[in-house]
Amino acid sequence: MQLETYISDLLYRYECITIPEFGSFLTQRVSATIDETSNAFFPPKKILSFNEQIQKNDGLLAHYIADVEQISFEAANQKIAKRVDVLKANLTQGETLNFKNIGTLIFNSEGKIMFEPSYQVNYLTDAFGLSQFVSPSVARETYKEQVEAVEKVIPLTITAEKRKNRPYFKYAAIAVIALTLGGFIASNFYVNQIEQHNQIAQEEAYKQLDNKIQQATFSLNPLPAANLKVTKQSGIYHIVAGAFRVEENCDAKITELKALGFNARKIGVNRFGLHEVVYASYEDRLEALKALRTIKKEHNKEAWLDVRSLD
Numbered sequence: 001m002q003l004e005t006y007i008s009d010l011l012y013r014y015e016c017i018t019i020p021e022f023g024s025f026l027t028q029r030v031s032a033t034i035d036e037t038s039n040a041f042f043p044p045k046k047i048l049s050f051n052e053q054i055q056k057n058d059g060l061l062a063h064y065i066a067d068v069e070q071i072s073f074e075a076a077n078q079k080i081a082k083r084v085d086v087l088k089a090n091l092t093q094g095e096t097l098n099f100k101n102i103g104t105l106i107f108n109s110e111g112k113i114m115f116e117p118s119y120q121v122n123y124l125t126d127a128f129g130l131s132q133f134v135s136p137s138v139a140r141e142t143y144k145e146q147v148e149a150v151e152k153v154i155p156l157t158i159t160a161e162k163r164k165n166r167p168y169f170k171y172a173a174i175a176v177i178a179l180t181l182g183g184f185i186a187s188n189f190y191v192n193q194i195e196q197h198n199q200i201a202q203e204e205a206y207k208q209l210d211n212k213i214q215q216a217t218f219s220l221n222p223l224p225a226a227n228l229k230v231t232k233q234s235g236i237y238h239i240v241a242g243a244f245r246v247e248e249n250c251d252a253k254i255t256e257l258k259a260l261g262f263n264a265r266k267i268g269v270n271r272f273g274l275h276e277v278v279y280a281s282y283e284d285r286l287e288a289l290k291a292l293r294t295i296k297k298e299h300n301k302e303a304w305l306d307v308r309s310l311d
Helices: 003-011 060-069 073-092 143-153 160-164 168-215 247-259 285-298
Strands: 016-019 023-030 033-035 040-042 045-051 097-099 103-107 113-117 237-244 265-269 275-282 304-307
Touching: 003 016, 003 023, 003 060, 003 097, 016 060, 045 103, 045 113, 060 073, 060 285, 073 097, 073 103, 237 247, 237 285, 247 265, 247 275, 275 285, 285 304
Parallel strands: none
Antiparallel strands: 016 023, 023 045, 033 040, 097 103, 103 113, 237 275, 237 304, 265 275
């Protein structure tokens, strides 16, 4: 039994996944961060940890396995217990346990379990589609520093007495205001001329198009009525294939998935402004989980289940 696959599925939705009589994987949300040395921006994420003190069976993992494999709750607990016996035996022999997309576990010199998380998967669904990027450093202007350096060598001071003896300052200020007003008026006049020209050109284009339509002759042959049966997708369980900032890429992904036989569609824009595409939507949770398992195994291991009602 691939226990790590079930744990990985549950980490997207829960903060604590307990393996009875073994320990618990915990998640904690952290905000987006910036590495000032490399100018790298990292999206918000969930960081993983392991606590071997939390071993009480809360039933979450067993219920999930029972739903996916269509077995009883007791049978799922028995499978988990057998897997735990193997994991403990491997740790005792000094082996390193590798949980795919989660991390590694190993005994330290004191016989305690040490956990090293994997950073290949971000289990925070709110950050789906976001990745780290590096921004070029911003060069700050230093004109103020240069001016201060010049002032230290050549002091620039104008006292009140000097202002009185230099009336041309007043005329210079009046000239600046006049030039500003003149430029503003000229700019508005120029913009108005452009808008008037564009309106005349648009009206002329519409007139020519209307004349061509009136001169055209159409010969239409009646076609037999066609009855189309349209099936509207519904359900609150959506298997997400990806999220795209450019809607054209979103449409291309839908075309690709439909060619593979999926009922792909868009389910709207998420809080980050990304267009989300789903393989399909389901009303039954068990059916959705089965489909998700198949898709992750055969098509896209990064697919995930979004549970929400669409308006």
